[in-house]
Amino acid sequence: xxxxxxxxxxxxxxxxxxxxxxxxxxxxxxxxxxxxxxxxxxxxxxxxxxxxxxxxxxxxxxxxxxxxxxxxxxxxxxxxxxxxxxxxxxxxxxxxxxxxxxxxxxxxxxxxxxxxxxxxxxxxxxxxxxxxxxxxxxxxxxxxxxxxxxxxxxxxxxxxxxxxxxxxxxxxxxxxxxxxxxxxxxxxxxxxxxxxxxxxxxxxxxxxxxxxxxxxxxxxxxxxxxxxxxxxxxxxxxxxxxxxxxxxxxxxxxxxxxxxxxxxxxxxxxxxxxxxxxxxxxxxxxxxxxxxxxxxxxxxxxxxxxxxxxxxxxxxxxxxxxxxxxxxxxxxxxxxx
Amino acid sequence: xxxxxxxxxxxxxxxxxxxxxxxxxxxxxxxxxxxxxxxxxxxxxxxxxxxxxxxxxxxxxxxxxxxxxxxxxxxxxxxxxxxxxxxxxxxxxxxxxxxxxxxxxxxxxxxxxxxxxxxxxxxxxxxxxxxxxxxxxxxxxxxxxxxxxxxxxxxxxxxxxxxxxxxxxxxxxxxxxxxxxxxxxxxxxxxxxxxxxxxxxxxxxxxxxxxxxxxxxxxxxxxxxxxxxxxxxxxxxxxxxxxxxxxxxxxxxxxxxxxxxxxxxxxxxxxxxxxxxxxxxxxxxxxxxxxxxxxxxxxxxxxxxxxxxxxxxxxxxxxxxxxxxxxxxxxxxxxxx
Numbered sequence: 240x241x242x243x244x245x246x247x248x249x250x251x252x253x254x255x256x257x258x259x260x261x262x263x264x265x266x267x268x269x270x271x272x273x274x275x276x277x278x279x280x281x282x283x284x285x286x287x288x289x290x291x292x293x294x295x296x297x298x299x300x301x302x303x304x305x306x307x308x309x310x311x312x313x314x315x316x317x318x319x320x321x322x323x324x325x326x327x328x329x330x331x332x333x334x335x336x337x338x339x340x341x342x343x344x345x346x347x348x349x350x351x352x353x354x355x356x357x358x359x360x361x362x363x364x365x366x367x368x369x370x371x372x373x374x375x376x377x378x379x380x381x382x383x384x385x386x387x388x389x390x391x392x393x394x395x396x397x398x399x400x401x402x403x404x405x406x407x408x409x410x411x412x413x414x415x416x417x418x419x420x421x422x423x424x425x426x427x428x429x430x431x432x433x434x435x436x437x438x439x440x441x442x443x444x445x446x447x448x449x450x451x452x453x454x455x456x457x458x459x460x461x462x463x464x465x466x467x468x469x470x471x472x473x474x475x476x477x478x479x480x481x482x483x484x485x486x487x488x489x490x491x492x493x494x495x496x497x498x499x500x501x502x503x504x505x506x507x508x509x510x511x512x513x514x515x516x517x518x519x520x521x522x523x524x525x526x527x528x529x530x531x532x533x534x535x536x537x538x539x540x541x542x543x544x545x546x547x548x549x550x551x552x553x554x555x556x557x558x559x560x561x562x563x564x565x566x567x568x569x570x571x572x573x574x575x576x
Numbered sequence: 577x578x579x580x581x582x583x584x585x586x587x588x589x590x591x592x593x594x595x596x597x598x599x600x601x602x603x604x605x606x607x608x609x610x611x612x613x614x615x616x617x618x619x620x621x622x623x624x625x626x627x628x629x630x631x632x633x634x635x636x637x638x639x640x641x642x643x644x645x646x647x648x649x650x651x652x653x654x655x656x657x658x659x660x661x662x663x664x665x666x667x668x669x670x671x672x673x674x675x676x677x678x679x680x681x682x683x684x685x686x687x688x689x690x691x692x693x694x695x696x697x698x699x700x701x702x703x704x705x706x707x708x709x710x711x712x713x714x715x716x717x718x719x720x721x722x723x724x725x726x727x728x729x730x731x732x733x734x735x736x737x738x739x740x741x742x743x744x745x746x747x748x749x750x751x752x753x754x755x756x757x758x759x760x761x762x763x764x765x766x767x768x769x770x771x772x773x774x775x776x777x778x779x780x781x782x783x784x785x786x787x788x789x790x791x792x793x794x795x796x797x798x799x800x801x802x803x804x805x806x807x808x809x810x811x812x813x814x815x816x817x818x819x820x821x822x823x824x825x826x827x828x829x830x831x832x833x834x835x836x837x838x839x840x841x842x843x844x845x846x847x848x849x850x851x852x853x854x855x856x857x858x859x860x861x862x863x864x865x866x867x868x869x870x871x872x873x874x875x876x877x878x879x880x881x882x883x884x885x886x887x888x889x890x891x892x893x894x895x896x897x898x899x900x901x902x903x904x905x906x907x908x909x910x911x912x913x
Binding site for chain 1: 582617618619668709712718732735740767769771814862
């Protein structure tokens with residue numbers, strides 16, 4: 240006489256988790272949130288100041304960065320990775336993050352880990368200015384290794400009609416401002432894991448941090464800074480540098496007959512990328528095709544406006560550099576020189 | 577000299593998939609959608625008729641129903657399961673589904689399977705009246721078995737302020753209308769898999785269908801019917817019968833000092849539930865605690881309004897029954913008699 244619990248699904252543990260995470264989740268709620276914790280769905284009112292609001296959605300996961308978190312028992316950064324992946328896609332179209340939902344799939348529930356993961360999602364939502372409206376924690380006994388987990392989510396944002404940043408207004412000669420990412424964000428970790436082999440993740444790097452700590456450093460959330468940059472009126476195109484890195488993401492906003500020339504050496508590639516490269520003898524081109532190499536977000540601006548926009552990023556604590564410019568033609572959409 | 581591709585992530589295959597699914601995804605888009613396919617995020621305008629719109633979100637996955645799909649190579653129903661899980665949670669608070677994003681995690685990409693999955697999500701979005709605004713297909717080499725996959729998503733809905741259905745207005749004596757689910761929807765599959773053992777999923781059941789076909793029958797999407805029922809003004813509480821079944825979901829909308837008495841025998845339990853029960857010698861109580869047992873959605877209405885609301889469901893092709901009523905007290909929140 241099997242029961243659902245014996246088949247590997249523990250509804251009681253799931254309820255306990257919901258009780259535990261309640262305070263952290265509700266801390267992300269502002270007075271625009273509608274609905275109670277534990278209902279079928281919660282909602283958020285449109286903030287003031289929008290005449291013709293467009294509601295934008297984005298979704299992403301944190302990829303196999305979860306595997307490094309699993310083996311090093313470091314879970315409190317992954318929520319920042321997840322929220323950054325989603326809300327910075329919203330910011331890349333000029334949308335302000337409003338709300339978030341998370342999805343956690345597990346082989347079996349691990350109360351300490353699962354609570355740490357969801358509390359980090361909640362903390363990241365607060366940092367991004369959005370309300371964590373809901374979530375799902377799903378046990379997949381047998382279908383996932385018992386200690387495995389996966390973390391994904393979806394973000395809701397808002398932008399005034401006609402103010403969506405598409406890149407269509409990018410002009411030849413516009414400068415590309417690259418905003419610093421001190422780490423890999425949440426991309427390229429399958430390659431990282433392939434080259435790590437049996438490297439001890441607790442061994443120390445030159446900067447005194449462990450390998451695991453450096454690789455798991457949480458992603459920067461750019462959205463608040465990007466939206467302030469957009470508010471200057473100077474931004475003509477935005478790219479969130481995720482999977483596919485600079486060569487994969489800049490073309491998503493370049494208008495037809497327009498390319499980007501990126502000057503290698505215009506910024507400092509953070510040491511963690513060189514560590515991974517050396518470990519795997521990875522060719523330079525493959526590195527720039529797979530990893531952000533220190534540029535997590537890019538903005539296209541007229542040359543007269545670059546200083547103003549860089550000052551906005553600096554005001555949020557993000558270093559930035561002019562890393563290239565928009566050029567005519569589309570033979571090489573992204574040319575490294 | 578490893579490359580990202582050699583580490584198990586094939587960005588080219590991912591781009592091909594995006595190209596293939598484009599037409600199906602864009603078919604879900606109406607003239608309120610803003611943004612292009614392939615951008616960082618897409619959006620949707622608020623439909624006309626809302627004075628103070630509240631934007632609601634819900635998220636869910638399809639659980640380990642994916643495992644039965646995997647072993648029987650039947651993928652075209654799972655999108656309906658996914659969209660039903662999410663949009664029917666929105667409908668349960670009276671919100672109209674507007675938009676959707678999907679998240680597909682795979683051990684390795686399988687072009688035929690992945691395309692079938694996402695096209696089924698798109699078809700289900702069309703059935704639910706919502707636009708598929710985005711999605712993520714993530715390869716997790718090494719972290720997931722190579723043939724494994726997981727499917728989750730998030731839905732955005734809209735409801736007028738003050739018209740959120742919370743159950744707060746449920747009164748003692750209100751009737752519970754149960755709406756038919758001919759199958760398990762997407763819940764309880766870990767128990768199903770535990771009792772199936774080495775049963776041949778191609779073997780035939782009494783109704784001539786194979787076991788795999790019966791178990792994988794897609795979930796009904798109730799949202800369009802539920803919203804028409806809500807429009808009658810007669811509905812005081814709604815419950816989407818998902819994980820935790822009737823005893824777990826009815827209490828989510830019952831007001832304090834109010835319970836529900838459910839009359840066993842008021843409706844027909846579909847044969848697929850009895851098949852699973854017999855196979856595993858599962859106690860009756862465990863069946864009703866784990867599976868919907870033929871009731872996928874419940875509505876609380878005043879006794880004078882039951883016929884009108886049932887007629888709405890019938891108009892959408894859903895059978896329904898009066899399965900119980902709201903009673904005083906909260907010793908047994910859901911009592912089966």
